[in-house]
Amino acid sequence: MAVDVSADKASCERLVSVHRWTDKLMTFRTTRPAGYQFVAGQFARLGLEIEGEIVWRAYSVTSAENDSELEYYAIVVPEGLFTSKLDQLEPGAPVWVEKLSYGFMTPDRFVDGKHLWMLATGTGLGPFISILLQQDVWRKFEDLVLVHCVRHADEWSYSEQLAALQVQARAAGLTARLHLLQLLTREPAAPGKLQGRITDLLRNGSLEAATGLALDVDNARVMACGNPDMVTEVREILKERGMTPLRRNGGGQFVTEDYW
Structure with a gap:
């Protein structure tokens, strides 16, 4: 059964690509929610469905403010619940993007x-x-x-x-x-x-x-x-x-x- 996430809170986007720098370091890109705004230096909250629940983690956005996609830089944590799942995803997989951006390091x-x-x-x-x-x-x-x-x-x-x-x-x-x-x-x-x-x-x-x-x-x-x-x-x-x-x-x- 699909997990219910409020459309007011987050948008179901798609994984576009994954670039692996090492066996533990990756850059990945998702589609960008319509109207999504952020300031360079801020971070986004991303969600993955894991065992019937949405698990959320924060990732700084590495893409430019006007980029048509959103890019993030991540380390795969051994036995980490979120990154272990992320490491297995293929382009096209669903990724939830919270509609608000966060952070004051701008x-x-x-x-x-x-x-x-x-x-x-x-x-x-x-x-x-x-x-x-x-x-x-x-x-x-x-x-x-x-x-x-x-x-x-x-x-x-x-x-x-x-x-x-x-x-x-x-x-x-x-x-x-x-x-x-x-x-x-x-x-x-x-x-x-x-x-x-x-x-x-x-x-x-x-x-x-x-x-x-x-x-x-x-x-x-x-x-x-x-x-x-x-x-x-x-x-x-x-x-x-x-x-x-x-x-x-x-x-x-x-x-x-x-x-x-």
């Missing part, structure tokens, strides 16, 4: 600043892909710094797309500079990459040295997404530098979101 909330720092571990990269696909963010900031920390080099998903973004931005007349810093923690880093955790490289100045940009109160605005331990430590480091969390009524230099 760059439009910053009222000033010259350099946008985006710090991600693992699949915390997802919202930053969507953000970098928006031309407005390339106009708002002079420099865009994306830091992606993973355990193994094959987990650097989206590398080719990120490398192409600067070329595409130049062709569109956008002048912001994109700095892509890729970090490894479990194996030696190749030339041009960095070794170590985000928080360690923040504390010893390696991230600033690699970009030539100061991560300071006046110019830097920071977004951090990923492992909760990383996010907590980043908050502490930024507060030590005199930065404050972004406030709803304006002001503040950083915003964070826990995301595995």
Whole structure:
């Protein structure tokens, strides 16, 4: 018997495609509900029917705001109820998309600043892909710094797309500079990459040295997404530098979101 989901709450969409980066990392796309709105950096709630019930999970949207489809970046959790089911789906399978979007980690909330720092571990990269696909963010900031920390080099998903973004931005007349810093923690880093955790490289100045940009109160605005331990430590480091969390009524230099 079909599960009853309120049409006011969610729309039954279809899985369009699945791209597997590794045996545990995947990007998948769904059709987009009519009238669905989101701001780059926000997340959606998706539902799958499992044993006669709809199981819901939150995933950051990685597609551009005006994309005709919705894209997400996910890790398959061993024995995880939702991702184990997701891992078995073929294109055409039903996926429920809640009609509301969520989250406050969006760059439009910053009222000033010259350099946008985006710090991600693992699949915390997802919202930053969507953000970098928006031309407005390339106009708002002079420099865009994306830091992606993973355990193994094959987990650097989206590398080719990120490398192409600067070329595409130049062709569109956008002048912001994109700095892509890729970090490894479990194996030696190749030339041009960095070794170590985000928080360690923040504390010893390696991230600033690699970009030539100061991560300071006046110019830097920071977004951090990923492992909760990383996010907590980043908050502490930024507060030590005199930065404050972004406030709803304006002001503040950083915003964070826990995301595995």
